Amino acid sequence: MKIVALQNEAISLLHSLIETPSFSEEEDQTAIRITTWLQHYNIPTQRYKNNIWAQNKMFDSKKPTVLLNSHHDTVKPNKAYTNDPFKAFVKDGKLYGLGSNDAGGCLVSLMALFVYFYDKKDLKYNLIIVASAEEENSGNHGLNSILPKLPEIDFAVVGEPTQMQLAVAEKGLLVVDAYAPGIAGHAAHDNTENAIYNALEDILWIKNYNFPKHSEALGKIKMNVTQIEAGEQHNVVPATCHFVVDIRITDAYTNREVFNFLQANTKSELKARSFRLNSSAIPLNHPIVKAGIALGRNTYGSPTLSDQAVLSCPSLKMGPGDSTRSHSADEFIYMDEIKEGIEIYINLFNKIL
Structure with a gap:
């Protein structure tokens, strides 16, 4: 599928997600929209609670598996909003709305990446996409609840706004x-x-x-x-x-x-309260990190928490958007950030797949 078409359809999905309230533990309607979007490409999906996942068409249990993950829940909008947080609109190249930056842009970009490689043959890795729930409140029915249902994961890319730089460690x-x-x-x-x-x-x-x-x-x-x-x-x-x-x-x-x-x-x-939200890291000589560096991406350590905390495998945090905009009033993401994010993701995985 052409990248431009994927970019446009990913942005269209993000519009829909913004306009569908999805507070932590209340993500049932965005789960439906994500499922419908994937099924539009004839991709079978699975669901547990409000977590949606799918695996690539040529999945081979003998190959290592990469998890692609981002979340579709949001925090509640703060009182400083001057826009309707549930109204998606574009102004000056910015797509506004609650969850646009954290982490809707990342989620739709990873979904576009998954669709791009979904039916390709002779991949070196399997791919699993998970749109997870309850990330913002570290709930019991988020990514952690479905990990036992997934095949063994060799490494993961977690979509959070990093300006498409490589967060190789997380507190x-x-x-x-x-x-x-x-x-x-x-x-x-x-x-x-x-x-x-x-x-x-x-x-x-x-x-x-x-x-x-x-x-x-x-x-x-x-x-x-x-x-x-x-x-x-x-x-x-x-x-x-x-x-x-x-x-x-x-x-x-x-x-x-x-x-x-x-x-x-x-x-x-x-x-x-819990011991399960541990720090995470991925070696600098890992193939996905080396591929990112070859594309001109920088590495750094992230102070913010994500679903990486519940993973026991090496994981990389990377996605379009800027973490400083997360949970802010009048949240937005640049349209070009999403388009660039999809391109970089695809170029990144072309180097390892």
């Missing part, structure tokens, strides 16, 4: 609820066990501590206390203070190692 996420203990009492009396003061000791340690091992691609681990709550009235010293720690973890440590270290150095009771 993981560990969210920790901390409960600093204290003894309740009247504020007018001496009380040496104020839960807020105990929490402050731990918070200051978290603020000032630097983990000794740094990642070549991702730099340092970043810890931030992002929420805190304690007390019910002004004259009562609280018995507990709850605070939340957001930790962006590099490939120098596992999530469990970081949690255990925090536990050994703080007084608060710590509870991790």
Whole structure:
């Protein structure tokens, strides 16, 4: 199929996706549109919850398999929007609408790539496309829920806005609820066990501590206390203070190692919400990375989280659009970014397939 036709039809699909609300856990209608678009090319699809996937026509279980993945859920629009977030329109070469940049442009570009290679013979790799749900909220029924249903994956390309540069590593996420203990009492009396003061000791340690091992691609681990709550009235010293720690973890440590270290150095009771959102990376000498570098793409480490976090195989994050526009008011992606993204994806895979 001609690339220009694919570009136009991919952009048309993105218009439709923008105008179909698809908040995390509510993506059933965009799942239908994605299925219909693929079936237009006579591509059989499978569905679990709101995840849609398909494999190339000449799939051969003896060959290694590449996963192409991006998500079709969105965050909710913020109050600063001046446009209708569910109205797709083009102005000055920009396609506006919620999810246009994160990650609709990436998704339709990967789908165009998949269609381009779908029925080609004698490929070195199998291809599986997955349009996943619940990425924005790291939900239980997203990509992680269908991985056991897929053939073994040798490596993956995850579509997120990177300006078509090569994000060869991505920080993981560990969210920790901390409960600093204290003894309740009247504020007018001496009380040496104020839960807020105990929490402050731990918070200051978290603020000032630097983990000794740094990642070549991702730099340092970043810890931030992002929420805190304690007390019910002004004259009562609280018995507990709850605070939340957001930790962006590099490939120098596992999530469990970081949690255990925090536990050994703080007084608060710590509870991790999940250990499954690990950092990810792909070797610089991997064929897909070498192919990207040969096309003039740059490599870097990404601080933002994606569905890479649930993959155990090597994975590359790459897609059209700019991450700084994600979750912003009046979200947009340039039309030329989508067209260029499809061309670069196809040229990239032509080098390895």
